[in-house]
Amino acid sequence: xxxxxxxxxxxxxxxxxxxxxxxxxxxxxxxxxxxxxxxxxxxxxxxxxxxxxxxxxxxxxxxxxxxxxxxxxxxxxxxxxxxxxxxxxxxxxxxxxxxxxxxxxxxxxxxxxxxxxxxxxxxxxxxxxxxxxxxxxxxxxxxxxxxxxxxxx
Amino acid sequence: xxxxxxxxxxxxxxxxxxxxxxxxxxxxxxxxxxxxxxxxxxxxxxxxxxxxxxxxxxxxxxxxxxxxxxxxxxxxxxxxxxxxxxxxxxxxxxxxxxxxxxxxxxxxxxxxxxxxxxxxxxxxxxxxxxxxxxxxxxxxxxxxxxxxxxxxxxxxxxxxxxxxxxxxxxxxxxxxxxxxxxxxxxxxxxxxxxxxx
Numbered sequence: 001x002x003x004x005x006x007x008x009x010x011x012x013x014x015x016x017x018x019x020x021x022x023x024x025x026x027x028x029x030x031x032x033x034x035x036x037x038x039x040x041x042x043x044x045x046x047x048x049x050x051x052x053x054x055x056x057x058x059x060x061x062x063x064x065x066x067x068x069x070x071x072x073x074x075x076x077x078x079x080x081x082x083x084x085x086x087x088x089x090x091x092x093x094x095x096x097x098x099x100x101x102x103x104x105x106x107x108x109x110x111x112x113x114x115x116x117x118x119x120x121x122x123x124x125x126x127x128x129x130x131x132x133x134x135x136x137x138x139x140x141x142x143x144x145x146x147x148x149x150x151x152x153x
Numbered sequence: 154x155x156x157x158x159x160x161x162x163x164x165x166x167x168x169x170x171x172x173x174x175x176x177x178x179x180x181x182x183x184x185x186x187x188x189x190x191x192x193x194x195x196x197x198x199x200x201x202x203x204x205x206x207x208x209x210x211x212x213x214x215x216x217x218x219x220x221x222x223x224x225x226x227x228x229x230x231x232x233x234x235x236x237x238x239x240x241x242x243x244x245x246x247x248x249x250x251x252x253x254x255x256x257x258x259x260x261x262x263x264x265x266x267x268x269x270x271x272x273x274x275x276x277x278x279x280x281x282x283x284x285x286x287x288x289x290x291x292x293x294x295x296x297x298x299x300x301x302x303x304x305x306x307x308x309x310x311x312x313x314x315x316x317x318x319x320x321x322x323x324x325x326x327x328x329x330x331x332x333x334x335x336x337x338x339x340x341x342x343x344x345x346x347x348x349x350x
Contacts, residue, residue: 097261099296103269103289110285 018071023078026062026085034094040149046142049135050090052128053118057084060091065125080122101150109143112136205247206255210301212242217294218326220273224280224287224333225340232287233277240270258300266293284334288321295324298349306350312343322346 031037042050056062057080068074088104096104111117113136118129131139216239223231243263248256269290273283295309308328313320315334323333330343 097264099261099293100265100268103265106285106289110282114282 021071021075022069023074025064026060026078026081028060028091032060032091034092036090036093039094040146043142045138049131049139052126053131053135055090056126057081057122058088058090059085060089080119098150102147105143105147105150109140112139112143205249206251206301207304209242209246210297210303211305213239213246214294214298214303214305214307214324216242217290217324220287220290221323221325221333222331224284225331225336227280227336229280229283230277232280232283233274236270236273236283240267240274243267243270255300258296262293262297266290266297269293284315287323287333288316291321291323295322298324303349306348308345309347309349310343311346312339314339314342324349 036042037047062077062081064077068077088108093101093104108117112131118126118131123130216235220232220235220239223229223235243266246259246263248259251259269286272286273290276282276286298307305326308325309322310325310330310332311320311322312332312334315321321334325331328345330341330345332340332342335342
């Protein structure tokens with residue numbers, strides 16, 4: 001066997017063997033008690049944006065595309081979800097202190113305004129996450145209203 | 154053929170190791186949350202705040218003021234460095250002897266303020282973004298000072314121009330206004346709103 005073939009074969013074997021390592025899925029049933037929708041009003045027009053552009057990495061439920069079954073795609077995704085949820089989890093928003101809730105809302109508005117969120121790599125794969133100017137405005141307005149309503153509580 | 158077998162075993166071992174480490178970190182995480190749940194129970198006998206807690210608060214406020222002064226000089230990298238030491242002082246806080254409500258206030262402030270400090274530390278070069286977090290951090294520090302008291306006189310200053318006329322406040326050690334939000338562009342914009350003893 002030539003050296004070239006050997007390297008190729010090793011590559012194939014590694015590729016096949018990494019397919020066996022699958023990260024746990026980010027899925028849960030029902031709406032958790034601490035979900036943001038139980039704390040504040042989320043109109044349908046905003047809910048759609050959150051579900052399309054945010055919830056895959058910032059909630060306890062990810063809609064998985066087919067290609068996550070191919071490693072290492074699934075690993076990259078699992079890492080993004082883990083980091084995303086640690087920074088902000090809409091499914092656990094109600095468990096944050098009022099102080100943290102206010103901060104997170106401000107950060108949502110700022111990062112959407114600046115185009116930092118949704119991440120460019122995520123937008124590349126998810127057409128619906130490429131928010132239009134109108135969608136951004138709707139989301140940011142909702143964030144400001146929510147922040148005001150929470151500060152009055 | 155030997156090479157193939159060796160590299161396959163190596164790959165298998167490496168991936169097994171990867172898997173283990175992620176499991177381990179999940180386990181330590183659950184332990185950590187458990188211990189936090191225990192420490193959050195309010196103490197039965199409220200004790201007045203001890204020396205170590207006062208020292209800890211002083212350290213946090215000193216790091217905050219250093220951060221504030223970096224912003225008044227429009228120095229983004231210095232702000233990042235100050236934010237790093239602020240982050241460290243949030244973590245090393247000695248919570249012994251705090252009452253239940255003090256502990257709750259501190260934990261809320263440290264959780265939120267620690268994240269703002271982290272953002273500022275990681276965004277050297279992006280002073281606009283750092284200042285957004287500084288605004289939220291200032292509220293945390295104000296509440297902390299009000300809740301614990303300080304040995305030193307501090308001032309709560311307000312700049313009505315920052316953030317498109319929404320305004321923002323900050324804490325200062327000097328009566329003289331030095332604006333951390335607008336820096337050299339508008340160094341004296343603002344007024345003293347409160348003297349905190």
